[in-house]
Structures are given as C-alpha cells and as structure tokens.
Amino acid sequence: MNNGVNIPCVGFGTWEVEDGQVATDSVRQAISAGYRHIDTAMNYGNEESVGKGIRESGIDRKDLFITTKLWNTDHGYESTKKAFDVSMRKLGLDYLDLYLIHWPNPAMFRTEYQQKNAESWKAMEELYRAGKIRAIGVSNFLPHHLDALLKTAEVIPAVNQIRLFPGYTMDETVQYCRERNILLEAYSPLGRNTILKREALVAIAEKHGKSPAQVCLRWCLQHDYLPLPKSVTPSRIIENTDLFDFTLSEEEMKTLHTLDITGDEWFDPDLADF
Ligand code: A2P
Numbered sequence: 661m662n663n664g665v666n667i668p669c670v671g672f673g674t675w676e677v678e679d680g681q682v683a684t685d686s687v688r689q690a691i692s693a694g695y696r697h698i699d700t701a702m703n704y705g706n707e708e709s710v711g712k713g714i715r716e717s718g719i720d721r722k723d724l725f726i727t728t729k730l731w732n733t734d735h736g737y738e739s740t741k742k743a744f745d746v747s748m749r750k751l752g753l754d755y756l757d758l759y760l761i762h763w764p765n766p767a768m769f770r771t772e773y774q775q776k777n778a779e780s781w782k783a784m785e786e787l788y789r790a791g792k793i794r795a796i797g798v799s800n801f802l803p804h805h806l807d808a809l810l811k812t813a814e815v816i817p818a819v820n821q822i823r824l825f826p827g828y829t830m831d832e833t834v835q836y837c838r839e840r841n842i843l844l845e846a847y848s849p850l851g852r853n854t855i856l857k858r859e860a861l862v863a864i865a866e867k868h869g870k871s872p873a874q875v876c877l878r879w880c881l882q883h884d885y886l887p888l889p890k891s892v893t894p895s896r897i898i899e900n901t902d903l904f905d906f907t908l909s910e911e912e913m914k915t916l917h918t919l920d921i922t923g924d925e926w927f928d929p930d931l932a933d934f
Pocket of ligand 1 (some may be wrong): 850874
C-alpha cells in the first residue's frame with residue numbers, strides 16, 4: 661500500500677457470510693487454505709464469529725491481515741473511536757491492519773456527509789498514528805467523495821474498496837485512485853455469482869483450463885486490483901486461491917472489460933437509503 665505496509669494480494673470476503681458457525685468455519689477453512697487476509701465489517705454482523713475463526717486457525721496474529729469497516733450510523737469523531745473499540749472487542753484483536761469508512765454518504769448524514777467523513781477520518785488518523793491501525797482507507801467512494809475527504813485529510817487513504825468485476829469496471833474511480841496511489845480492492849469480484857455463466861467468460865476459462873471464477877479473479881490481479889472473493893464452500897475457497905499459473909492475454913482482458921452484465925444494477929452511493 662502507499663504507506664509501505666504489505667497487504668496479501670487476495671483477501672477472503674465475508675459479506676453475507678452467516679454469523680455463527682458458518683462464519684467461524686469458513687474463516688478457519690480459508691486460513692487453512694492459505695488466505696492470510698480476511699475482510700469483514702461491523703455491518704456484516706459477523707465480527708465475533710470471524711474473530712473466533714481467526715483464533716481457531718492457530719496462525720500467528722502478525723501473519724494475518726485483518727480489515728473491518730466503520731458503519732454509517734457511527735460517522736463522526738467520537739462515534740468512530742467508539743465503533744472502532746467495539747469492532748476490536750468483537751474481533752478479539754488488539755490492533756487492526758486496515759480500517760475503512762464503509763460508505764461515503766449515509767442517509768442519516770446526507771446534508772452534512774462531508775463534515776462527518778472529515779471527522780471520522782481525523783479519528784482514524786489518530787488511531788493510525790497511535791499504532792492501533794496499520795492502514796486506513798475508504799470503501800464505495802467515488803471521485804467527488806474523495807475530493808472532499810482530501811481537502812482536510814492529512815493521511816491519504818491507502819485503499820478504496822469498490823464493487824469491481826468483469827463488465828463492472830468503474831473506470832473513472834479506478835483512474836482517480838491510480839493517479840493518487842490508492843490501492844483498489846474489488847468486492848463482489850465474481851459479480852456475486854451472476855456472471856459466471858456468461859458465454860464469453862466461460863470460453864476464456866475453458867481455453868485456460870480454469871474456472872470462470874478463477875478468470876474473474878485473475879482479471880482483478882492483472883489490473884492490480886485486490887480481489888475479495890466470498891465463499892462458504894470449502895472447494896471454492898481453495899479454487900479461488902489457485903490463480904497464479906495462467907495469464908490472460910490483452911485481448912481477453914479487453915473482452916472481459918466489456919462483458920455483458922445485463923440485469924446488474926448500478927448502485928449510487930449518494931442515493932442509498934441506509
Ligand atoms: P458460496 O458462498 O455458496 O460458495 P462475490 O465474491 O462476487 O460476492 O460472489 C460470491 C458468490 O459466488 C457466492 O454466492 C458464492 O457461493 C459464489 N462463489 C464463490 N466462489 C465461487 C466459485 N469458485 N465458483 C462458483 N461460485 C462461487
């Protein structure tokens with residue numbers, strides 16, 4: 661990342677991973693399959709179970725990279741510090757690797773969201789400087805949200821975690837972040853399982869003897885995006901790490917860029933009702 665901290669190049673996503681045994685087991689299985697990077701969020705409602713899976717893995721804390729996120733109801737200086745403490749308690753951790761502002765523009769702060777982000781960011785900068793967080797960043801931020809944040813930020817975000825998959829390419833946000841050395845993390849890198857049967861994607865996968873999911877994740881890596889695939893299926897958890905024995909051609913990358921994603925809906929963070 662732009663602050664010199666290393667981040668494992670594939671992360672295990674836990675959005676909509678059911679709280680309880682499912683979350684604990686899948687995190688433990690992911691770590692046993694070789695993942696060293698786990699991504700959760702206060703709003704996923706599974707931080708405690710994720711923390712349990714981390715402890716059950718038996719892997720040294722310092723060899724793992726853990727991300728969680730500040731939820732919309734906690735924006736503001738004091739609330740951010742409190743929410744951070746709650747997340748840490750739930751996860752059972754004494755430091756965090758990456759803390760993200762989950763959404764730029766919560767419905768409840770719509771008329772003052774820029775001020776709220778500035779306050780949250782100040783709190784996060786303090787936690788970062790105090791060594792409680794190794795890197796701080798944002799999620800779902802579009803260029804205008806970042807422009808506003810950067811007016812008062814002293815620390816440039818290390819990461820912007822956005823929705824990215826073949827056909828859903830967020831070109832302007834990607835360019836903006838690249839120009840400022842902000843690492844792009846890709847959530848829903850498999851298009852939430854909606855694109856994996858698309859003919860063009862299946863054809864590329866067959867040519868390389870890989871699965872469509874592996875092609876999506878390889879597409880991320882070749883763009884220098886950090887994919888966060890989610891799965892609760894042990895065989896898929898393993899499959900989603902087996903990405904380093906093939907290379908997509910320029911032509912295949914172009915085909916994937918414009919993959920047909922008809923039926924998918926663009927979600928505008930400025931209009932979210934949460
Ligand atoms: P499951 O968790 O039941 O294994 P995304 O990461 O884009 O949000 O996609 C997650 C969805 O894709 C989940 O429904 C997950 O199902 C499914 N999935 C994850 N890995 C694979 C894979 N390798 N092949 C097919 N589907 C997958």
